[in-house]
Amino acid sequence: MSDPPMITAEALVKSFGSTVALAGVDLEVERGTVLGLLGRNGAGKTTLVRILATLLAPDVGSARIAGADVLRDPQTVRSRIGLAGQYAAVDEMLTGRENLELVGRLYGLRRHEAETRASEVLERLNLTAAADRLVLTYSGGMRRRLDLGASLVGRPLVLIMDEPTTGLDPGTRIELWKFIGELVREGTTLLLTTQYLEEADRLADRVAVIERGRMIAEGSPGELKQRVGGDVLEVRSASFGDLDRLVHVLSGLGSGPPVADVREQRVTLPTADRVATLLAAARRIDESGLQIDDISLRRPSLDDVFLALTSSREPHGSAPPTKGPVTSERVVV
Amino acid sequence: MSAVPLNRAPAVAAPGTVRAHGPGAFVRDTWLMTRRHLLITRRTPQLLVLSAVMPIMFVLLFRYVFGGSIRVPGYPSYVDYLIPGILVQTVIFGASSTAVGMADDMSKGITDRFRSLPTQRGAILASRTIADVIRLTYTVALLIGVGLLVGFRMHTGVLEVAAGLGIAIFFGYACSWLFALLALAVRHTETAQLAAFLLTFPFVFAASTFTSTATMPPWLRTFADGQPVTKVVNALRALMEGTGSAARPALYALAWSVGILIVAASLATWRFRKI
Ligand SMILES: Nc1ncnc2c1ncn2[C@@H]1O[C@H](COP(=O)(O)OP(=O)(O)OP(=O)(O)O)[C@@H](O)[C@H]1O
Ligand SMILES: [Mg+2]
Numbered sequence: 001m002s003d004p005p006m007i008t009a010e011a012l013v014k015s016f017g018s019t020v021a022l023a024g025v026d027l028e029v030e031r032g033t034v035l036g037l038l039g040r041n042g043a044g045k046t047t048l049v050r051i052l053a054t055l056l057a058p059d060v061g062s063a064r065i066a067g068a069d070v071l072r073d074p075q076t077v078r079s080r081i082g083l084a085g086q087y088a089a090v091d092e093m094l095t096g097r098e099n100l101e102l103v104g105r106l107y108g109l110r111r112h113e114a115e116t117r118a119s120e121v122l123e124r125l126n127l128t129a130a131a132d133r134l135v136l137t138y139s140g141g142m143r144r145r146l147d148l149g150a151s152l153v154g155r156p157l158v159l160i161m162d163e164p165t166t167g168l169d170p171g172t173r174i175e176l177w178k179f180i181g182e183l184v185r186e187g188t189t190l191l192l193t194t195q196y197l198e199e200a201d202r203l204a205d206r207v208a209v210i211e212r213g214r215m216i217a218e219g220s221p222g223e224l225k226q227r228v229g230g231d232v233l234e235v236r237s238a239s240f241g242d243l244d245r246l247v248h249v250l251s252g253l254g255s256g257p258p259v260a261d262v263r264e265q266r267v268t269l270p271t272a273d274r275v276a277t278l279l280a281a282a283r284r285i286d287e288s289g290l291q292i293d294d295i296s297l298r299r300p301s302l303d304d305v306f307l308a309l310t311s312s313r314e315p316h317g318s319a320p321p322t323k324g325p326v327t328s329e330r331v332v333v
Numbered sequence: 334m335s336a337v338p339l340n341r342a343p344a345v346a347a348p349g350t351v352r353a354h355g356p357g358a359f360v361r362d363t364w365l366m367t368r369r370h371l372l373i374t375r376r377t378p379q380l381l382v383l384s385a386v387m388p389i390m391f392v393l394l395f396r397y398v399f400g401g402s403i404r405v406p407g408y409p410s411y412v413d414y415l416i417p418g419i420l421v422q423t424v425i426f427g428a429s430s431t432a433v434g435m436a437d438d439m440s441k442g443i444t445d446r447f448r449s450l451p452t453q454r455g456a457i458l459a460s461r462t463i464a465d466v467i468r469l470t471y472t473v474a475l476l477i478g479v480g481l482l483v484g485f486r487m488h489t490g491v492l493e494v495a496a497g498l499g500i501a502i503f504f505g506y507a508c509s510w511l512f513a514l515l516a517l518a519v520r521h522t523e524t525a526q527l528a529a530f531l532l533t534f535p536f537v538f539a540a541s542t543f544t545s546t547a548t549m550p551p552w553l554r555t556f557a558d559g560q561p562v563t564k565v566v567n568a569l570r571a572l573m574e575g576t577g578s579a580a581r582p583a584l585y586a587l588a589w590s591v592g593i594l595i596v597a598a599s600l601a602t603w604r605f606r607k608i
Binding site: 050053054055057075078079081083085087088089090091093094098102103105106107108134150154 | 451
């Protein structure tokens with residue numbers, strides 16, 4: 001007998017006036033797995049999260065968390081979830097410890113249970129040293145961690161995190177990823193929204209891509225990458241001004257048009273025949289006299305997938321830059 | 334990081350893990366969140382002090398600047414007429430801090446945090462209004478102290494005075510729900526503050542708060558005499574100064590307060606479920 005899914009959503013629709021935030025969303029997350037919900041600004045991620053967390057009622061559709069219906073049995077849902085919203089919702093004029101103790105008591109823990117639990121969570125999140133300081137004195141990263149801690153106090157079966165690492169520096173982000181990874185290994189079911197493809201790649205078992213209130217793709221990170229078809233040739237220009245010429249030089253070579261990424265000072269090109277494309281590109285670049293720093297073949301990243309799935313109208317710029325460590329494999333040739 | 338198992342999730346999500354419903358849980362949650370609000374108040378004493386400054390300035394303004402030229406029949410000393418009026422003005426302005434506090438919690442996501450916990454949702458609103466009425470009682474006490482310093486005297490017994498203050502504070506509590514409703518409608522802190530002030534203004538000034546309504550033009554007088562602030566101020570005066578029978582004015586004041594409380598609390602609770 002297989003476990004029923006921990007999170008299910010069926011045909012969720014939600015409009016705000018004339019804005020359709022969700023246009024019929026279905027979702028399933030199996031027990032103990034991580035779903036990464038990927039979408040740009042305004043795609044509908046927070047709206048979906050708020051419906052699942054019983055903060056907002058859908059216009060149409062239904063959702064269940066651990067078997068409890070969000071509309072008919074919200075109180076049961078609330079006792080089984082932990083929510084870390086998009087913005088850290090912690091009290092500045094309370095200490096970190098007081099914040100967590102209050103949340104613990106509101107989950108129904110007795111006073112000493114709440115105290116013990118708060119200490120455990122603070123310890124786990126490396127906040128013990130700052131535990132008795134007002135949150136007012138915390139850095140942004142510390143607030144985020146505390147907020148995450150608040151969502152853990154009730155030992156939730158299902159954890160819902162809305163863009164947990166947005167606005168964090170790369171170091172703090174990696175630390176948080178490790179921590180989330182530990183939680184997942186301990187059996188928590190997690191739904192995580194993100195704009196960072198790398199984050200979904202790293203943490204999620206399955207990734208759902210949401211765009212304008214619709215799920216436009218769903219699958220494991222690997223499956224999604226296959227959708228791009230083939231690999232990606234990446235050429236890093238030595239000088240900023242040469243990008244356009246580089247695009248010109250590379251056009252017609254791959255299985256699709258080359259795309260310039262100004263921020264990364266590079267051009268990427270989808271390719272089906274890998275090495276042939278690489279050699280052809282190298283020859284042309286050599287003939288043109290353009291200076292490059294790097295040329296490599298790699299498996300497509302979720303970045304490439306995202307660009308391929310969503311409108312190709314804006315080839316770069318609207319998807320946020322991928323910061324932090326590069327996780328894509330490099331195929332050295 | 335330690336190896337404390339953080340998420341020992343129960344193997345089966347039995348419905349028994351849901352925490353208690355009912356009045357016990359409501360009282361407990363209300364108490365927990367009221368304590369949070371008051372703790373924050375204690376940590377921002379400047380705010381508490383500053384919020385008492387305005388009523389004190391009104392006392393000084395009307396006692397020493399305008400007071401000399403205001404005559405109210407039946408009151409040889411204007412300050413005896415003035416202080417009950419300013420007390421009611423104070424409870425209304427004090428209650429308007431509910432609008433600011435709630436809008437602030439909503440815009441900072443604190444309200445959503447509480448709403449996502451298995452708390453009694455009514456307790457979120459109740460705790461806010463209760464914390465505000467406790468603060469308000471403190472301001473009222475301060476104001477009576479200032480009143481006594483500038484010559485205010487009460488001419489009835491302890492019971493009557495206590496009843497009068499009780500009515501004023503109860504009226505403030507009812508208004509606090511009205512301001513909670515306002516905060517739910519506008520959500521934005523500064524807007525809530527301004528809206529609260531503007532809405533309060535006509536009720537406080539087109540009333541018997543500072544002077545008798547007898548000299549007002551008929552249309553204004555009709556409004557002033559009929560509206561709740563005048564009723565409450567009149568009840569307070571009757572109970573503190575012994576001017577005329579107190580039973581009728583007190584009844585009017587209580588009826589208004591109960592009415593406002595029931596309507597505002599029901600509407601606010603209903604709206605709060607939907608946000
Ligand atoms: N309370 C609201 N009132 C009106 N419109 C809203 C409201 N909440 C969301 N929307 C609209 O619904 C759409 C989806 O918003 P949502 O917040 O779910 O997006 P998101 O994917 O979380 O975006 P972001 O990455 O910027 O957080 C947007 O167009 C937004 O403007
Ligand atoms: Mg969002």
